[in-house]
Amino acid sequence: DTGVSQNPRHKITKRGQNVTFRCDPISEHNRLYWYRQTLGQGPEFLTYFQNEAQLEKSRLLSDRFSAERPKGSFSTLEIQRTEQGDSAMYLCASSFGQGLDKNIQYFGAGTRLSVL
Amino acid sequence: GEDVEQSLFLSVREGDSSVINCTYTDSSSTYLYWYKQEPGAGLQLLTYIFSNMDMKQDQRLTVLLNKKDKHLSLRIADTQTGDSAIYFCAESIGDYKLSFGAGTTVTVRA
Numbered sequence: 001d002t003g004v005s006q007n008p009r010h011k012i013t014k015r016g017q018n019v020t021f022r023c024d025p026i027s028e029h030n031r032l033y034w035y036r037q038t039l040g041q042g043p044e045f046l047t048y049f050q051n052e053a054q055l056e057k058s059r060l061l062s063d064r065f066s067a068e069r070p071k072g073s074f075s076t077l078e079i080q081r082t083e084q085g086d087s088a089m090y091l092c093a094s095s096f097g098q099g100l101d102k103n104i105q106y107f108g109a110g111t112r113l114s115v116l
Numbered sequence: 117g118e119d120v121e122q123s124l125f126l127s128v129r130e131g132d133s134s135v136i137n138c139t140y141t142d143s144s145s146t147y148l149y150w151y152k153q154e155p156g157a158g159l160q161l162l163t164y165i166f167s168n169m170d171m172k173q174d175q176r177l178t179v180l181l182n183k184k185d186k187h188l189s190l191r192i193a194d195t196q197t198g199d200s201a202i203y204f205c206a207e208s209i210g211d212y213k214l215s216f217g218a219g220t221t222v223t224v225r226a
Contacts, residue, residue, distance in 0.1 A: 004158075006158075031212070033212075033213075035214075040218065040219075041218055041219075042120070042204050042206070042216030042217050042218050042219055043159070043204075043214075043216050044216075045213045045214065045215070048212050048213070055212070056212060056213070091158055091159065093159075100166075102211065103146070103147065103208055103211055103212060103214075104147070104161070104164060105161070105214060106161055107151070107158045107159040107160075107161070108158050109157055109158040110157075110158045112156075
């Protein structure tokens with residue numbers, strides 16, 4: 001069991017640059033979620049996919065953010081024209097997506113973004 | 117609303133029991149969860165309870181759910197130094213989203 005994998009673990013970038021993060025969910029999990037966590041807070045929901053379809057986006061996800069899951073397996077989260085306020089831990093989770101346990105979410109280790 | 121509230125800090129002596137409390141707001145939440153986060157790491161799912169249950173026990177962990185008061189607690193028996201971490205309570209919103217509290221920092225002292 002490889003768990004949810006996220007890359008990179010850390011990313012430092014300059015304001016205005018674009019960044020992309022990758023998440024590989026637990027195999028056979030057809031739901032994938034993105035959350036953002038700032039210091040001293042719990043994670044906040046950003047968006048989720050059922051297979052390749054993006055079904056819900058939070059209002060936190062401005063138009064500079066885009067997420068994809070092209071083949072229903074791994075997902076990418078891109079932030080364009082980064083701002084200092086984007087500095088946070090970006091967490092990915094996955095769940096089986098079916099049956100009673102469809103929303104039991106398992107998280108990856110996260111990608112910590114620092115925007116200078 | 118989607119506010120989950122937890123006390124921010126708990127200090128406990130090694131070997132004692134820890135009790136972390138949480139209140140949630142969505143009475144239609146299907147599941148309620150406890151996650152653990154160690155410094156610089158992601159969230160580890162500790163346990164969860166289905167909303168039609170009052171209690172769930174899993175080794176050193178006991179979850180109590182009072183649905184009437186929308187109150188959830190996590191008891192850790194025989195607390196160890198490795199239990200020092202931030203503990204998050206979360207409720208399910210709809211069938212896809214989790215709403216988290218701000219976390220309770222548990223410090224275990226010798």
